Amino acid sequence: MRNQAANSGPHILPLRIYLGVAGALLLLTAITIMVAREDFGSWNLVVALLIAATKATLVALFFMHLKYDNRIYSVIFVGAILFLGIFITFTMLDTLNRGDLNPLTKMPIKKYAAIYESNGRPIPVNERIYDVSGRIVSTDFFLNNGYGPIKKEFLIDPINDELVSKGATIFNKTCYRCHRLDERFTGPPLRGVTAYRSPAFIMNMILNPEENIRRHAGVRALQKQYYTVMTNQDLSIDEARAVLEYLRSANERHGE
Ligand code: HEC
Structure with a gap:
């Protein structure tokens, strides 16, 4: 058998090795599809990357002849992959835990708004005052519900899926320009x-952002943290109600 270095001519492998590797790649593709149907939580990416890396390794070793080439190429190749892995791992340490930074997204939906301090921060639950029916004593209607066409606090029913999908369409068309559910964007994250915030507040904020930014202590404080102000999207009350339903469902179904 010749045992020659890479640069001295082509190296021809027996056909059965190519077929074997091709078979292994097909099998791994099938496994990729199978595991994609399972949910491993934050391990999803790890499993997918492991399978993809195995396939890439097979291609590099046999189809690209790394296995039969000068060892220095293997060292360079493995080194590059290793550093890529390190970069991805450290990035993942951040992205996987981002949701944890906002404890509010893990709280259940409140029927009534929290009471705000003048700096715009909600007063912690255990410091709030409730009336006999368990409702937060509202010291100020406008502080709880904002300024706008919705003049009464209202309780809302179980989530209406039809409204949710209508609201999702409107949200993606108009609000998504500035808002994401889980991350700060031009505006605050909305999951x-x-x-x-109370249902009335959210609708008033959608229907009448200008006045709330000007007059509402909480929104004013929030505004200071953003470079842009929210603009009026000219939605009807029904459309705003649908967007509210979408936001309710986004909160309730978080982590499902
Ligand atoms: C031009 C960008 C922009 C658009 C479009 C926009 N927003 Fe906003 N939104 C903001 C900003 C910025 C804030 C923070 C307050 C401020 O600075 O005006 C905000 C604040 C809010 C708040 C208050 C959040 C809180 O914590 O009190 C709600 C609710 C909201 N937006 C909902 C919506 C919805 C729903 C839509 C779509 C109908 C929408 N926004 C469209 C930029 C936008």
Whole structure:
């Protein structure tokens, strides 16, 4: 058998090795599809990357002849992959835990708004005052519900899926330009907003942002943290109600 270095001519492998590797790649593809149907939580990416890396290794070793090439190529190749892995791992340490930073997104939906301090921060639950029916004593209607066409606090029913999908469409068309559910964007993240803002507040904010930014202590404080102000999207009351339903469902179904 010749045992020659890479640069001295082509190296021809027997056909059965190519077929074997091709078979292994097909099998791994099938496994990829199978595991994609399972949910491993934050391990999803790890499992997917492991299978993909195995396939890439097979291609590099046999189809690209790394196995029969000068060892220095293997060292460079493995080194590059190793550093890529390190970069991805450290990035993942951040991205996997981002949701944990906002404890509000984990809270259940409140029917009534929290009471705000003048700095815009909700007063912690255990410091709030409730009346006999368990409702937060509202010291100020406008502080709890904002300024706008919705003049009465209202309780809302179980989530209406039809409204949710209507609201999702409107949200993606108009609000998504500035809001994401889970991360700060041009505006604040909105998953969990139903846990600390009342339904009336959210609708008033959608229908009448200008006045709330000007007059509402909480929104004014929030505004200071953003470079842009929220603009009026000219939605009807029904459309705003649908968006509210979408935000409620986004909160309730978090972590499912
Ligand atoms: C032009 C960008 C922009 C658009 C479009 C926009 N928003 Fe906003 N939104 C903001 C900003 C910025 C804030 C923070 C307050 C401020 O600075 O005006 C905000 C604040 C809010 C708040 C208050 C959040 C809180 O914690 O009290 C809600 C609720 C909200 N937006 C919902 C919506 C919905 C629903 C839509 C779509 C109908 C929408 N926004 C469209 C930029 C936008």
